[in-house]
Amino acid sequence: MTFFKRAPLAAAALFIAATAAQAQPATYKVAYIDPLSGAFANVGELMLAHLRFAVDDLNAKGALPGGQKMQLLQFDSKLSAQESQSALQAAIDQGAQVIVTGGSGSSVVAALVQSVNRWNERNPGKELIVMNHSSIDPDLTGKNCSFWHFQTEANTAMKMKAIANYIKKTPDIKKIYLLNQDYAHGKQWASYGRQMVGAARPDIQFVGEQLHPIGRVKDFAPYVTNIKAAGADSVISGNWGQDMTLLLKAAGDAGLNLRYFNHSAGSVPGTVLAVSQAKIGQLTWVAEWHPGEADTPKVDALAKAYKAKMKQDFLAPRIEMTLRLLAAGVNKAGSTDSMKVAKAMEDMTFESVVGPVRMRGEDHQLLLPQVVNTIAPVDGKTVRVGWDGTNYGFRTDAVYTGNELAQGTECKMVRPAQ
Incomplete structure (x- = not known):
């Protein structure tokens, strides 16, 4: 009889515990x-x-x-x-x-x-x-x-459209070299650069193009030599991480004063420091915001x-x-x-x-939105805040809404039945 009296109590206890467990937030x-x-x-x-x-x-x-x-x-x-x-x-x-x-x-x-x-x-x-x-x-x-x-x-096309719009209004850019990492995005950054910048500025000359292994180049001096020999004043490069910082270092060591057009390298730690150490060259990139941007x-x-x-x-x-x-x-x-x-x-x-x-x-x-901005020395006006422990920060060059940069799409979305 004792067993039958306790069993319902045990079952009730288990039920309460299970219910409590189910009630806990997932x-x-x-x-x-x-x-x-x-x-x-x-x-x-x-x-x-x-x-x-x-x-x-x-x-x-x-x-x-x-x-x-x-x-x-x-x-x-x-x-x-x-x-x-x-x-x-x-x-x-x-x-x-x-x-x-x-x-x-x-x-x-x-x-x-x-x-x-x-x-x-x-x-x-x-x-x-x-x-x-x-x-x-x-x-x-x-x-x-x-x-x-x-x-x-x-995406790449939206960012390059912003850069092309900016280059269209920058007449001192005349000869561009395309140097990019050898993978899908690097190839696309080069392709969109040639197409969109070329359409915005038909007078611009593309004087050379190279791809390099991603994350494996320790010295970009040979690539910088090729850029110099081509007579380029600017480089369209999708490089990021150490591939960008080492490129900046090699160009600085060679005394080559280039303009670089990039998608997101400025948001990677070490890039601002690399620009400040090179002392010459300008890196222009595109992001939804940059540190020190006004009215944000x-x-x-x-x-x-x-x-x-x-x-x-x-x-x-x-x-x-x-x-x-x-x-x-x-x-x-x-x-x-x-x-x-x-x-x-x-x-x-x-x-x-x-x-x-x-x-x-x-x-x-x-x-x-996308902001075209350039890493440059702090001047208290266009560049308000230093970054990476340097006196270099970000200068706003142009701002575009997402709708202004929106592209058509080849997407034919297949949605699940349910």
């Missing part, structure tokens, strides 16, 4: 896959710090519905498509629902997107979303677009809070914005179900620190 797991070792580890660590800040802030503010918390998992891509595939499987095994990437290069991101497409086809109800904060190959939102991929950075109170406040917490400088609003867009999509969907979140983010307008941005539904390309 963890929304986001996996970061980007380089955390090797030549571009400093780039990956910078991006990771921006994402950590966003996660902490979102969780502190209860930004996800139902008391859910966002958890950031981290994996080293080692700048390799193969290593990224291993990282993807590890992320899946740990319950990730979202992959955040972009700093590994477009070829790696493209491989991740393809793998996610295959996973999602085979695992309905367990789909993954890819949030791409920095790989800007137009094919990712063009002919190779995916319903599961969202790009939160302006929301970004300034965010940058101040970031530095206070992370003990380092804030450089890229779009990276931490990526997770805020994701959180907005979750709230709009009222669920962390990947299918619902992806549909919610399509054509979603978001009030960001750099102004309103829109995730274009037809190809999942974010339309956000």
Whole structure:
């Protein structure tokens, strides 16, 4: 009889415990896959710090519905498509629902997107979303677009359009050399440069073109010699990380005063320092914001809070914005179900620190403003703040809205049936 009296009590206790467990907020797991070792580890660590800040802030503010918390998992891509595939499987095994990437290069991101497409086809109800904060190959939102991929950075064509518009109004640029990393994005930066700058300024001469291995050149002196021999006054280069800083050093050592036109190198640690040490040459790049930009109170406040917490400088609003867009999509969907979140983010307008941005539904390309700016000495007027411990900062040359730079797309989006 004792047994039968206690059994209902035990069952009730188990039921209450199970109910309590189910009531606990779920963890929304986001996996970061980007380089955390090797030549571009400093780039990956910078991006990771921006994402950590966003996660902490979102969780502190209860930004996800139902008391859910966002958890950031981290994996080293080692700048390799193969290593990224291993990282993807590890992320899946740990319950990730979202992959955040972009700093590994477009070829790696493209491989991740393809793998996610295959996973999602085979695992309905367990789909993954890819949030791409920095790989800007137009094919990712063009002919190779995916319903599961969202790009939160302006693509190569948008950035080159901004640069071409600026060069059109800069008559002292006459002879351009194309020097780029030998991978998909480097080749595209060169191609768009020749096409778009050539169309904007038919009088410009393209006097040479070279590709070099990504992350493996230790001395750019031979490339600088070729640039000098060609008589170039400017270089269109998609180089980033050490490939840009070493190029700047070699040109400075050779006494070659060049203008460089780039997509994002100015936001990478060490670039401003390299320009200041070279003392000659100007690097012009394109981003949604630059430190010291006038009339950006929301970004300034965010940058101040970031530095206070992370003990380092804030450089890229779009990276931490990526997770805020994701959180907005979750709230709009009222669920962390990947299918619902992806549909919610399509054509979603978001009030960001750099102004309103829109995730274009037809190809999942974010339309956000772009600022053409040049690394230059602080003068208290056009350059207000020094960076990287130097007296060099950023000068605003031109500002364009996302709509002004928007391009057509080859995307023929295939959406899931349900």
